[in-house]
Amino acid sequence: MAFTDLLILFFALLFLRFWWRYWSVTGGGPKNLPPGPPGWPIVGNLGQVILQRRHFVFTVRDHLRAKYGPIFTMQMGQRTLVIVTSSDLIHEALVQRGPAFASRPEDSPIRLLFSVGKCAINSAEYGPLWRTLRRNFVTELINPARVKQCSWVRKWALENHMKRLRREASEKGFVEVMSNCRLTICSVLICLCFGAKISEDEIKKIESVLKEVMLITLPKLPDFFPVLTPLFRKQLRQAKALRNKQLECLIPLVRNRKAFVESGGNGGPEMASPVGAAYIDSLFGLDAPGRGKLGEEELVTLCSEAINAGTDTSATTLEWALLHLVLDQEIQEKLYKEIVEHVGKDGLVTESDVEKMSYLGAVVKETFRRHPPGHFLLSHAVTEETKLGGYTIPENASVEFYTSWVAEDPALWDDPGKFRPERFLVGDGVDVDVTGTRAMRMLPFGAGRRICPALTLGTLHVLLSLARMVHAFKWLPVPGAPPSPAETFAFTVVMKDPLKAVILPRV
Structure with a gap:
């Protein structure tokens, strides 16, 4: 050579x-x-x-x-991810220095399609549009007066839920927990958003479409290589077809509600909430910074966001909670006794009742700790180059907060792998702040400026649903097919094999 x-x-x-x-x-x-x-x-x-x-x-x-x-x-x-896992650093970023870490990274064309260019509470960049959308959501949907005014929605949906469980148990000998809970929570949120009682078949159709939307907007290769986006035209066409399907499902509800509001409350029997009581009523006249009056696409996006976020997380929490009650009959019996103490064997569990049930609250908190709705928060972005933990966080980096570890850290929890609700009554969980404002030991709803705005409403749905189901039925494993706690990922971390259980009416 x-x-x-x-x-x-x-x-x-x-x-x-x-x-x-x-x-x-x-x-x-x-x-x-x-x-x-x-x-x-x-x-x-x-x-x-x-x-x-x-x-x-x-x-x-x-x-x-x-x-x-x-x-x-x-x-x-092409994306730099900074992943933060410790309680102290998460608290520093999201609470102590909240504004610096409160924005969102750039979105893929598919997610921009479904968010109408980030016109959504979860995806909007930190600024006037986000503040307006979030403030309106909190004021119009989850303030205490509105929650109380719409208690009939949960009563109606849970009555249908209990009938469906009885029917399914009679036909199959067992019930499928996740599908039933998803359908019930979805029906509640559709009614809260649109003020309408719609058929179970319609609810199932909307639920199915919105689940497809969640899955298609999960991170994919173009998210990490935006330069390759032109090569994924087929996926973008599929997303546009799904978006059209979503619009076809929900625009009729938008138009029906708008006609109902403009007529001063004169409408068909489908419209069950008075004018002003549905979330979308507040959006019709909203002046969004940089957007002006919202169009039908934006209205569909904002209502879909509320339904999607609340359905999957609440249903997943209920499934994990019932898994532990099926596996540990002692915990289930203790919970049942507390419910009977408050409402009797033949009473009806109400929203004011569940607020007084300390052991029920402990069971739900322990479920949130062991099985948080999301192991990561939605991606954050810094508004300018900054420091965290002595390191540089560049302006274009995506900051990912792995909050699940906070609830698993043996330095913060005794025997963290064990499901033990009592820890929230007498133990290491007493006075734990689930919002993370004071200190971070569990973060089922995130923390700081981007904390889930519907955390109180979501918790209420879980508490009330779980109490009603345990009050009405004894939950047992299917003979010869004990449930498995194995996990998989489907937008949230869920049971790999969906929970099936035998239910016996309480006598």
């Missing part, structure tokens, strides 16, 4: 060495990013995550957090 060939080969190898080193280092260096796993050229850590053949949640939980500590960096294609 000629000398010039050797020289070319030497410089090529040297170039490749530095090129590899540049692309593979995710932390440290002159940028002072948090440490992280070495990546591959161009794709960073994305290829390694894909080869794990597990959802990203489980890779972080079972491997990366333990290896790289409370804050680490991953280069996922």
Whole structure:
């Protein structure tokens, strides 16, 4: 080989060495990013995550957090992710320095399609539009007076729920928990949003479409390589078709409600809430900064957001809670006795009753701790380059808060892997602040400025539904098919094998 060939080969190898080193280092260096796993050229850590053949949640939980500590960096294609896992750092970012970490990263074309360009509470950037949408939501849907005014909605939906459980148990010998709870919570939220009682078939259709929307908006390859977006035209066409399907489902409800409001409350029997009592009533005249009056697409997006966010999280929590009651009959019996003490064997559990049931509250809190609705918060973004934990957080980074670990940390909890509701009555859970304002030991609803605005309403739905179901039935495992606590990911972390249970009427 000629000398010039050797020289070319030497410089090529040297170039490749530095090129590899540049692309593979995710932390440290002159940028002072948090440490992280070495990546591959161009794709960073994305290829390694894909080869794990597990959802990203489980890779972080079972491997990366333990290896790289409370804050680490991953280069996922063109996106830099800073992942924060410790209680102290999450509190510093979201509470102590909330405004700096309160925005959202750029969205993919598919998510922008469904959010109508970030016109939604969850996806809007931190600023006037977000403040207006959130303030309106809190004022019009979850203030105490409105919650009390709409108590009939939960009564109606839960009556149908109990009838459906009895019918299904009679026909099959068991009930499927998740599908029934999803349908009931979805029916409540549809009525709260549109003020309408609609048929079970219509509710199922809307629920199915909105679940498809959640799944299609989960992160995909173009999220990490925006440069490749033009290659995914087929997926964008599928998303547009689903968006049209979503609009076809919900625009009739929007128009019916608008006609009802404009007529001063004259409408068909479908319209069950008086003018002003439905969430969408407040949106018809809302002047959104940078948007003006909202169109039908924006109205569909905002109502879909409320229904989606509340349905999946509440139904998932109910399924996990009932799993533990099925597996531990002693806990179930203790809960049943408390319910009977308050309403008797033949009474009806009301919303004011569940507020007084301390053990019921402990069971639900322990479910939130052991099985938080989301293991990660929705992605955050910093408004400008800042510091956290002594490291630099660049302006274009996505900041991911892995909050599930906070509730699993043995430094914060005694025997954290055990389901023990009593810890919230006499133990390490007494006076725990689930909002994370004072200190972070569990964060089922997030924290800081982006905390879930409907946390009180969602908790009420879980408390009331669980109390009604335990009061009416004894929950037992299906003979020969004990339930498994194995997990999988479907927008939230859910049971891999949906819970089936035998229910026996209380006598």
